[in-house]
Amino acid sequence: MDDDGGVQKVRNELVLSFLAVRRAIGALGFFLPLALLAYAVLWPEPLRTSISAYYYSPMREVFVGTLIAQAVFLWSYEGFRPDAGEWITDKAMARLAAVSIALVALVPTDGPDGPCTALECIAGPGLSALIHVVAAGLFFAALAVFCLVLFVRGTVDGPEKAASNRIYRICGWTIIVSIGLIGLLFATGLDDTLARVRPVFWLETAATFAFATSWAVKGDSLRPLTRAVIAASR
Template sequence: MDQDLSGIRQRAENDLVLSFLAVRRAIGLLGLFLPLALIAYGILSGEGIRGSLSSYYYSPMREIFVGTLCAQAVFLWSYEGYRPVEANWLTDRNLSRAAALGAAGIALWPTIPEPGAPEVVCTLTQCVFGLQFTRVVHFAAALLFFGAMAVTFVCLFTRGDDGEPLKRGANRIYRACGWIIIAALLLIGLVQFTPLGSDLESWNPVFWLEVLASAAIATSWSVKGRRLQTVVRAIAGVR
């Protein structure tokens, strides 16, 4: 009887681990899919690259943009992570849910359309609150999403025994991804709120910095989902 109960408990634990891995991998895949889909659209349509990821809300990729972010929000909200040993607000669950709210906010509170963008029926948030207020909420949601991800990678994913080679290699990736996101956010702020933005406008710096941050999110969650193990082993120096 004890052996049967032990087997049932082990299967349940294995199913839970697989569920965690599936959620992590889904978040990583969605983080990679969206920028690649938008880049492919820009190239194949002949339209070229727009000024930001969010500007694709006012394009035929609108449904892809909103749908992907909402799906990512659902997975992030459902992610529990590790339960804290003691009371602590800085937990996997709290930060993933903050990121989920940010992702949903980006999708549901769109930015102001770029000059020359085709007119679309205004969303409920734009009609009720106005374009400028909606833009502020959109910017705050993006900051919440990327900021929560950066803190998660630097402060939470790196918890654990650094003495284990594979964990040490994974931690290096997590920290690198977190600091890449922070650097991208700072550079986006520099471009958005200084004359530098006008000088670099033709290069679409905000778009590419957002792509870089999204790639960092995809990489970190993929590693957490136990993909990219070859890369982790190489960084850890394990054959």
């Protein structure tokens, strides 16, 4: 009995650890866009064209610090033990997202002339910009995989799981559509044409809120949302 109690305690602690990491990842996802929007409202400075553009602003420390914190939490996330031969796993996708978001923070987007970061100096401005864009794409792709593949695994054993899966899928497709539209804006030059309304910033915010929502739901910190989805489906 003592051994069974010890095993159960370890399992409970593991579950609580998973929940804490998921909640932290979700909270950081909500925090960054809201902090940048608050800065734009409270200080006499127009909204920047993208979230990444805030690297070249007084909010640089908030931008970099939040992304590195996300990288740390994602790297620490083990998830569930995969089956033999399985390669799309919680741990693999979390590590991919962690490395990608760290690169987004450490290799900034194109900006005004000034001192370069260490990685920028090594890679050069052109390659640095490419690394930043690719890393951002991989980050959101990994989080879309969490929403559409990993989070929805398991038996649908009740209305709460069904509602959660619906939220995850909405979040996953929101990420994909938002990032796809950003790619379209860049490919067509509409990001410059429509720069006045900041489409890239708003689409990045939508994708970020989507992944934050999915992790918050997975961490059981948005239960009112889950209950609302259950009620709406009746």
